[in-house]
Amino acid sequence: MTRTGRLVAVGATALLGITVLAGCSASTSSTPDAPASAAASPIGGDVLPPVIVEPMATSAEAKVGDIIVFNVDKLAGTTISTTTPDLVELTQGGEQDGAEFNPGAKALAAGTAVVTVTNPDSSMRDVTITISE
Secondary structure (H helix, E strand, O other): OOHHHHHHHHHHHHHHHHHHHHHHOOOOOOOOOOOHHHHHOOOOOOOOOOEEEOOOOOEEEEEOOOEEEEOOOOOOOOEEEEOOOOOEEEEOOEEEOOEEEOOEEEEOOOEEEEEEEEOOOOOEEEEEEEEEO
């Protein structure tokens, strides 16, 4: 290949690369079927991370709608309970489809809820959760 032929080939390759990169760039315009606000929304919407309660913690703060995860030392045999089911909806931990899940709760209403964590050795601790609007 001649020098001119190489330059043309290099130039065409560079132009093709720029065209491909331009096609991959992010667009801020919305599609005709989607509202303008949808283009700016993150994938999954405005999802907040869960409130994590560490194994030795005795209090936590959450907002209505928050998910609360109780990290426990031993998953098998650990249970949680509450006397205020109107404030927190509990989910026991366990294994499902090969995955392990810590016990958790969803904050339903503003107030102060107490969740009792019972360990496999029958020792217990109360976690006071202050839930705000």
